[in-house]
Amino acid sequence: MEEKSTYVDILIMSLKKKISILEKIEDIVFKEEELLKKKDVSLDEVEALQEEKEDELEELEKADDGFQKVYDRVREEFTTNKSSYEDEIKTMQGMIKQITDSTTKIQAQEIRNKRMTELFFQQKKNEVKSFKLNHKSASTYTRHLADRTSGQSYFFDSTK
DSSP: OHHHHHHHHHHHHHHHHHHHHHHHHHHHHHHHHHHHHSSSOOHHHHHHHHHHHHHHHHHHHHHHHHHHHHHHHHHHHHHHTGGGGHHHHHHHHHHHHHHHHHHHHHHHHHHHHHHHHHHHHHHHHHHHHHHHHHHHHHHHHHHHHHHSOTTOOTTOOOOO
């Protein structure tokens, strides 16, 4: 029984860790939104937030796996002695609801951020295209100027 109580404590700690990680992810996602709303955004800033978010998602996945392994050990105990773990189960259910709400909020924000990211990359693509076009025009102009014979007019009669 004491061992099972320790497992329950571990489950609760695992859920707290998941909530903490989700709060960090939520902050990152909202920072990403603010960053994408700015006019002058560098690709490095966007990538840095993406990497930070990926790191947190890996931590979340580890916490998820750990929770599942511990839960698998105590699942039978929970079902057979449900009444003795009633308070802990209610606490965990509340935490799971909080995790679900946070996940839903993050997913909705991610959808909005995805649209903004697509627009950001489209803008960057247009900037590159414009740069190439301007560079090509400047190169063509310079080449035409270099091809002209310097100092002579096209209207000059050279037969004399």
